[in-house]
Amino acid sequence: MEVYADFAATTPMDKEIMEKMFANADEFGNPSSIHKIGKRAKAQLEHSRREIAGLLNAYPSEITFTSGATEANNLAIRGVVSNYDHPHIITTAIEHASVLNTYESLEDVADVTYIPATEKGVIDKEAFKAALREDTALVSIMLVNNETGVMQPIYEIGEILAGHNALLHVDAVQAFGHMGVDVKDFGADLLTLSGHKIYGPKGVGVLYRKNDVILNPMITGGSQEKDRRSGTENNLFIYAMAEAMKKADDERTMRSIKEMQLKEKFLNTLTHAEIPFEVNGDVNQAATHIINIHFPWTEAEFLLTALDMADIYVSSGSACSAGTVEPSHVLESMYGEDARVKKSIRFSFSHLMEEEEIDAIVNALKEIYERLFIES
Numbered sequence: 001m002e003v004y005a006d007f008a009a010t011t012p013m014d015k016e017i018m019e020k021m022f023a024n025a026d027e028f029g030n031p032s033s034i035h036k037i038g039k040r041a042k043a044q045l046e047h048s049r050r051e052i053a054g055l056l057n058a059y060p061s062e063i064t065f066t067s068g069a070t071e072a073n074n075l076a077i078r079g080v081v082s083n084y085d086h087p088h089i090i091t092t093a094i095e096h097a098s099v100l101n102t103y104e105s106l107e108d109v110a111d112v113t114y115i116p117a118t119e120k121g122v123i124d125k126e127a128f129k130a131a132l133r134e135d136t137a138l139v140s141i142m143l144v145n146n147e148t149g150v151m152q153p154i155y156e157i158g159e160i161l162a163g164h165n166a167l168l169h170v171d172a173v174q175a176f177g178h179m180g181v182d183v184k185d186f187g188a189d190l191l192t193l194s195g196h197k198i199y200g201p202k203g204v205g206v207l208y209r210k211n212d213v214i215l216n217p218m219i220t221g222g223s224q225e226k227d228r229r230s231g232t233e234n235n236l237f238i239y240a241m242a243e244a245m246k247k248a249d250d251e252r253t254m255r256s257i258k259e260m261q262l263k264e265k266f267l268n269t270l271t272h273a274e275i276p277f278e279v280n281g282d283v284n285q286a287a288t289h290i291i292n293i294h295f296p297w298t299e300a301e302f303l304l305t306a307l308d309m310a311d312i313y314v315s316s317g318s319a320c321s322a323g324t325v326e327p328s329h330v331l332e333s334m335y336g337e338d339a340r341v342k343k344s345i346r347f348s349f350s351h352l353m354e355e356e357e358i359d360a361i362v363n364a365l366k367e368i369y370e371r372l373f374i375e376s
């Protein structure tokens with residue numbers, strides 16, 4: 001049996017949405033064309049925009065379509081930073097590479113403070129308060145960490161920033177579909193989402209930008225997306241993303257309960273199998289679909305390969321650096337130089353999984369553990 005437990009890296013496309021998408025594929029028009037075929041495409045594009053805006057409690061004019069969350073995060077950050085002369089920015093040491101590497105590349109033109117996480121996987125609020133300056137222009141904090149699943153205190157950050165001029169940028173890629181995402185509730189000025197994490201297509205993403213936020217474009221050309229992101233819109237994938245978001249929102253409770261049951265079963269079965277492990281971060285503050293586990297008895301690189309040979313597909317480190325097993329910057333921020341940084345694996349679950357798949361993962365781990373134990 002092949003078991004995929006890497007749903008935080010990407011999800012398969014929902015079959016129903018795929019069928020709807022292909023049924024719509026005849027609407028091939030360019031939304032910028034002024035003839036009827038173009039106008040029909042434009043109507044569909046704007047319909048998707050309205051639906052997505054509604055789900056986020058935003059206005060349609062606040063939604064920009066991109067090629068994914070990496071581009072959306074880049075646009076949010078670069079589009080704002082370029083408005084200032086050497087601004088002060090606060091972000092966290094546990095952001096996704098699309099945020100972290102973007103800020104690292106901007107260190108010549110901005111003063112960036114990186115807030116560390118505590119051992120619970122939550123950013124240090126006191127460090128955040130101490131870092132906040134009168135001239136802080138932008139704060140980038142993710143809602144759910146993609147490696148540990150730990151939810152970050154966005155509501156509290158939003159409250160702290162309420163009387164402040166700094167803009168709040170929230171990477172909500174791993175949150176949507178697992179918890180409510182309401183831009184007004186968070187006080188978010190910018191928020192990003194990705195299609196392929198919610199059973200939609202790869203290569204499509206959304207940037208929410210509060211109406212009064214001035215954003216310089218990164219991609220210039222034909223002035224699509226109100227000049228914020230040029231290039232003919234991928235109407236078909238945008239349609240599928242809107243459908244994926246609607247379905248994820250409708251099924252949120254069912255999906256979360258199923259994911260939670262799978263996670264609990266996983267932890268109970270691991271304990272029962274007497275495989276030494278520890279959870280990284282605070283399991284009680286984590287989104288339902290992700291869990292990061294420290295196995296003190298072996299290196300992650302070895303374990304990933306051994307699990308792969310047993311047809312169990314999981315990952316360590318961030319999804320986007322999968323393929324190279326590097327120590328996780330998230331776990332490094334939480335635990336420093338501790339050996340557990342190199343001995344941890346992320347499992348991410350889906351409502352599509354069966355309980356037997358959890359048994360298969362634990363059986364494979366048990367076999368690997370015993371093999372090592374007996375051989376050593």
Ligand SMILES: Cc1ncc(COP(=O)(O)O)c(C=O)c1O
Nearest residue numbers: 068069070096146173174194319
């Ligand atoms: C938290 C987070 N932000 C951003 C991204 C990038 O998304 P995309 O693959 O759509 O570029 C990912 C993907 O792993 C992610 O987990």
